[in-house]
Amino acid sequence: MVSKHIYLQLILRTVLLSLTALAVGFLFFGEKYILVGFALCLLVVQIYSFIYYVNQTNRKIAYFFDAIKNEDFTLRFPEKLSSKSLKELNHSLNMLNAMVQDIHLKKQAQEQFYQEILKQADIGIMTVNPKGHILYANPTIEKLLNYHPLNHVKQLKQIDEKLYAKFQDLNPFESSIHPLTNEREKKELAVKATAMNLDGEPLLLVVVQDIRKELDEKETDSWVKLIRVLTHEIMNTITPITSISESILKYYKKGENLLAIEELQEQHLQSTVKGLEVIKGQGSDLMNFVHSYRKFLSVPEPDRELIYAQNFLEKVKLLLGNKSGVDPIDISIAVDPQDLELYIDVKQITQVLVNLGKNAQQSIGNQQNGKIDFIAGINRKGKKFVQVRDNGPGIPEDLIEEIFVPFFTTKNTGTGIGLSLSKQIMRLHKGTIQVISRGQTVFTLTFD
Template sequence: MATSAMRPKNWVCRVAHYTGELKPMVFKKFRINIVLRVALLTACILLLAWCVVQQRYLRSAYLGVALVVILVELVWYIDRFNRDMKVFMTSLLQRDFTTHFQSTGRGKSQDDLYETLNQISEAFKKISTERETQFRYLEMLVEHVRVSILSIDADGNVHLANQALKNLLQKNILPNIKALELFGDAFVNTLREIRSGETLLVKLRVNQELLQLSLHAAEFKLQGRYYKLISMQNIRSELDAREVEAWQKLIRVLGHEIMNSVSPITSLSATLHGMVTQNQQVLEIPGNTLFESLDKGLEAIKIRSEGLYNFTQTYRKLTGIPKHAPLQTDLKKIVARVQLLLQSKLADNGVTLSVHQVDVSVFVDPELMEHVLINLILNAIDALANTKNPVIEIKTSQHQKGNTCIHVIDNGEGMDDATLEKIFIPFFTTRKHGSGIGLAITKQILQLHRADIQVISEAGNGTEFKILL
């Protein structure tokens, strides 16, 4: 409480202390107090007049001083209630509910009145305490929820930004939504223009991390002031999981239908090709163009159907990832095994594999994590095909959220934004002989571990894959 707010209370204490010394006798009735003070004042005036007439100047001086004291005390006594009411009202205005009045020894009517003032002050104090408790509870509730919450007014001033929002956007101070312009004008305009009940999906990149935000807004007025409440939630992992699930369902359906159709074609074409070849040798008809055409045609059908069969079998791997069995594992051992397995591949392509700071323990399935690192390194080797002094670097770091990060970095040709958005889509590949399932499987494996993978790349500046465990 400010010092100015405490002055009335201190002033009341000083006055009470002063009056206790000035007035040793306390009367029970207000009217009797007034009558006695008036009588005492009248007697003092008459006695002073008599002393003046009798030319007793010393006594007159004493009586004059006594007259002034009695008059001041009478005025103070009459005006005391007004002062107490002023102190009481000032305390209410300043929300200082600690003011307490003496409610005994003033007479029944005044005692009841001051007791009522004390009860009013206690009631306001209780209401203020309840409101403060409710505010603290709601504040803790807002800070506890994992959904990011932002409240702004018509001018864009921020009235509420919980810790989840600050962590999401990595901004500790948000006085106004203009502070979010570093994420682009489009994002700020979306916050301004989103309407009550509307839900929007927004892509946002925060420190090289791509977020898929679901925005929902509510608008309301309090005491004539306009407010907009916006909730934000990063649903990237949920969207990725749904996307993978949709791809898996599609692949299962297509794989089933294709396999059911291709298997008899492959079997029949092989049988017919064998029959034609056998009959052609038995009949020994040289230059028979009919048998030659049938033989070549059936052979082509057999080869293509077998290729389609193998093609389908390859993509069915996307739906056949085994259940993971995580355990506390030394990452250094996993990297060493991967380095040994790919040693000849790296040497054949002239690529240097540099390993730094991987002496950490992680809770993963060792075999599946080896598969993840192999896929990333093989992709990096392909990206380094036209690079001088090609280098792949593996290192670890600690994420600000406490996660262990594994970095796989190459100094290759990099990727543009259009490619970055598609690299985890099954069957998408930029390699001439690629299948387009390596990174898709990698992402599925990491989702099984409840981990995330992020990509940082620019055309001509290399690529970094960052795994957050």
């Protein structure tokens, strides 16, 4: 619609210029020189108006793209104009500016969120390019190495030459352990690297951990896998945004110059709107991913209370219902001793057990004689526990170590944070969650 009105304006002005020029010639040969003078003045005014109109439109588009390039979203074009074509053009540019600003703000919020995640991580993380430049180093790794700021791998030589040598020879997916001693303490640093690609540049993601104080090597692997998932999700979302943005820009530029307004096509403007809708959708998908991760990180401290295990498990059984297929699934409860009490956050542990129960139901499916057992008791070490057992097909051995990694899932639906969230809840309860899948699958929640 915008290009149509501008096109009509250009045709009308061109026709008026042609008619005025013909009038000047006609009057000149008719020796009506006074009228020729007036016609010439009118022709000059029309030429000036035509040039001003074209330049005004081009300047607006040039200002718009310059503002976008400089991330300046304060530019606003007046929409209360007498010219309908310019009014609609200004309105479209303002709408486009608002959409790009919204995407930019969401991208900034997401970037700040991920930066905050890495800053708060209890594990050292840094990215290194092929030239040895350290593009990012979180505060934890600077604290572990007692060096700030970290800008290049060569700085490690000042910390420890052997550590520097290990970094020099560190290849993707390799891990090593290095003792680091200073005047205050001795650390056992577990170093692991993985390859990643950002904007076509190969990078090395290095994770460093003091295994004497923080996590063991399995948790290091989990962090690397988690960050790889984050990177994968971000790149899968951002790549189409970059590609579509480049395609849209080609509609309005030829080389380094902007196209004249008469060269714009209605089809390109329609493609621009469709492309921006796709970009908006990609941004929404990334925000949903961020909300899932935020949910995983924002588990509140447990609000514990004493509750009878028998009553509690009966409630869980009721919440599960009977999601049976052909044959009903038998859900049983066994508590020993009968008056066993659990000191837990009821809502959080209910969430854990319902999640485990639903997983068991999905695993059993339409299997005949399906059975789920909830067992509560006290183990040999005097610790209270709750078990969830099912006689489904079980979990493949090669996936046992992966199921608690955030966002890892073998299902076609779901976010993959159910079991990792359960593990987080158990950690907040100062307890553990373990799984064994041999013949039958058994998840055991142990409370301190």
